[in-house]
Amino acid sequence: MNIQSEPSTKDRILDTAERLFSLSGYHSTSLRAITGEAGVNLAAVNYHFGSKESLLEAVIDRRLTPLNKARLEMLATVDRKARAEGRPPAVRDIMSAFIEPTLSFRESTDGARHFIALLGRAIVEPDDTVKKRFLNQMNPIIELMLEMLARAMPSLPAQALIKRFHFTIGSLFFTMHACCDDSMPERMRLKEPLTEELVNFVTAGMEGR
Amino acid sequence: MNIQSEPSTKDRILDTAERLFSLSGYHSTSLRAITGEAGVNLAAVNYHFGSKESLLEAVIDRRLTPLNKARLEMLATVDRKARAEGRPPAVRDIMSAFIEPTLSFRESTDGARHFIALLGRAIVEPDDTVKKRFLNQMNPIIELMLEMLARAMPSLPAQALIKRFHFTIGSLFFTMHACCDDSMPERMRLKEPLTEELVNFVTAGMEGR
DNA sequence: GTCTATACAGAGATAGAC
DNA sequence: GTCTATCTCTGTATAGAC
Numbered sequence: 001m002n003i004q005s006e007p008s009t010k011d012r013i014l015d016t017a018e019r020l021f022s023l024s025g026y027h028s029t030s031l032r033a034i035t036g037e038a039g040v041n042l043a044a045v046n047y048h049f050g051s052k053e054s055l056l057e058a059v060i061d062r063r064l065t066p067l068n069k070a071r072l073e074m075l076a077t078v079d080r081k082a083r084a085e086g087r088p089p090a091v092r093d094i095m096s097a098f099i100e101p102t103l104s105f106r107e108s109t110d111g112a113r114h115f116i117a118l119l120g121r122a123i124v125e126p127d128d129t130v131k132k133r134f135l136n137q138m139n140p141i142i143e144l145m146l147e148m149l150a151r152a153m154p155s156l157p158a159q160a161l162i163k164r165f166h167f168t169i170g171s172l173f174f175t176m177h178a179c180c181d182d183s184m185p186e187r188m189r190l191k192e193p194l195t196e197e198l199v200n201f202v203t204a205g206m207e208g209r
Numbered sequence: 210m211n212i213q214s215e216p217s218t219k220d221r222i223l224d225t226a227e228r229l230f231s232l233s234g235y236h237s238t239s240l241r242a243i244t245g246e247a248g249v250n251l252a253a254v255n256y257h258f259g260s261k262e263s264l265l266e267a268v269i270d271r272r273l274t275p276l277n278k279a280r281l282e283m284l285a286t287v288d289r290k291a292r293a294e295g296r297p298p299a300v301r302d303i304m305s306a307f308i309e310p311t312l313s314f315r316e317s318t319d320g321a322r323h324f325i326a327l328l329g330r331a332i333v334e335p336d337d338t339v340k341k342r343f344l345n346q347m348n349p350i351i352e353l354m355l356e357m358l359a360r361a362m363p364s365l366p367a368q369a370l371i372k373r374f375h376f377t378i379g380s381l382f383f384t385m386h387a388c389c390d391d392s393m394p395e396r397m398r399l400k401e402p403l404t405e406e407l408v409n410f411v412t413a414g415m416e417g418r
Numbered sequence: 419g420t421c422t423a424t425a426c427a428g429a430g431a432t433a434g435a436c
Numbered sequence: 437g438t439c440t441a442t443c444t445c446t447g448t449a450t451a452g453a454c
Contacts, residue, residue, distance in 0.1 A: 009420080025335030027236035030446060041422050043449085048420090052447060124330045124386050126234030139394060146396065159400060166387070166399060167380040167410045174379025177333050185348060187355065190375060191368060201376045201414040208413055218437080239429060250439055252432085257437095261430065422453075429446065436439080 012038040022114035070101040120177025221247040231323035279310040329386025
């Protein structure tokens with residue numbers, strides 16, 4: 001545990017891997033590129049993490065654990081307030097509790113920005129091990145949001161709710177990935193701030209017509 | 210050009226690559242797996258396509274060209290009809306012209322289903338060559354839709370329109386990818402039909418509140 | 419405990435015989 | 437068109453230096 005000295009070998013690997021995974025993708029980033037740029041030996045990855053896949057898991061867990069904690073706390077606050085006022089939670093507040101922590105976390109540091117772009121891709125990764133790791137962390141939030149949304153819109157059939165929530169996830173994760181993506185055509189480049197527009201969009205879609 | 214005999218070496222490679230790229234992802238699928246399953250020699254890929262990347266482009270182009278033609282025709286019909294009636298095109302009709310051909314094409318054959326799942330991932334691929342190939346084909350449609358949407362909602366600022374269209378693309382592409390994805394948790398599994406719910410969702414989001 | 423050097427199997431790409 | 441041989445680069449594993 002270094003307090004004010006150089007980052008440890010392990011942290012240098014994590015930081016570099018996060019950046020390169022985000023920029024070039026998991027499979028296209030070689031361990032030699034990571035260790036070369038981090039200035040550590042190739043075998044240090046195997047020593048500290050065991051494999052390239054375990055390294056990716058470590059990259060994900062390091063940021064996703066506190067981020068999901070923030071999301072759950074915000075959802076709990078929305079729920080508590082609604083119960084105290086004897087009303088169902090508002091769709092907009094549920095959406096905000098998911099979106100606002102994500103996008104404001106993204107603005108916090110350069111590393112976080114890379115990580116959020118990486119996460120936006122993780123949900124469509126074909127690699128089962130990686131995706132399951134990611135989905136396991138997301139499951140408690142998904143369950144809580146679905147339960148709260150069902151209370152917010154009691155007359156909406158369960159299947160319709162699932163579909164609309166699914167579309168919502170698509171909007172958010174694509175935004176997480178693509179908002180800092182330079183390869184999109186100029187006209188499609190997004191400008192900040194995004195939170196309010198995204199909350200508006202998915203709230204309108206959720207509540208239907 | 211074989212009419213009623215066995216598929217050619219080239220077509221066998223295309224069909225097998227389409228299925229394996231969709232199931233396991235581009236980078237995780239080896240040329241040995243493709244050529245082995247297709248029953249052709251490894252070097253046949255290099256001979257017919259030049260490289261693994263060019264093979265992916267061929268897989269994309271074969272299906273995306275006719276699909277985009279159908280989308281453009283449907284958009285043109287919506288536009289023509291609106292002009293004939295002297296009114297701006299309806300947001301819902303524009304959304305349908307993009308979504309309906311995509312999802313009904315997906316239902317047409319097993320190969321198409323695999324292809325649509327692959328496309329749903331292509332838009333977040335980190336590989337620049339692949340993504341640019343894909344975006345080049347999509348650009349005329351994106352431009353036409355943005356132009357029609359601007360006429361449909363003349364009071365909406367351009368930046369807000371871009372953002373909402375972006376969120377729409379996220380919903381559709383995630384649906385294309387994930388609707389046949391078995392690794393999602395049981396509660397999030399989607400059931401057909403999707404077209405109407407998706408059109409409702411993105412129309413409501415587009416039109417705002 | 420940390421880290422380095424190095425060996426190994428599998429990948430995509432390519433040249434050239436047939 | 438097809439196939440073999442071979443090149444480089446990848447992820448992984450291990451033996452041993454400090």
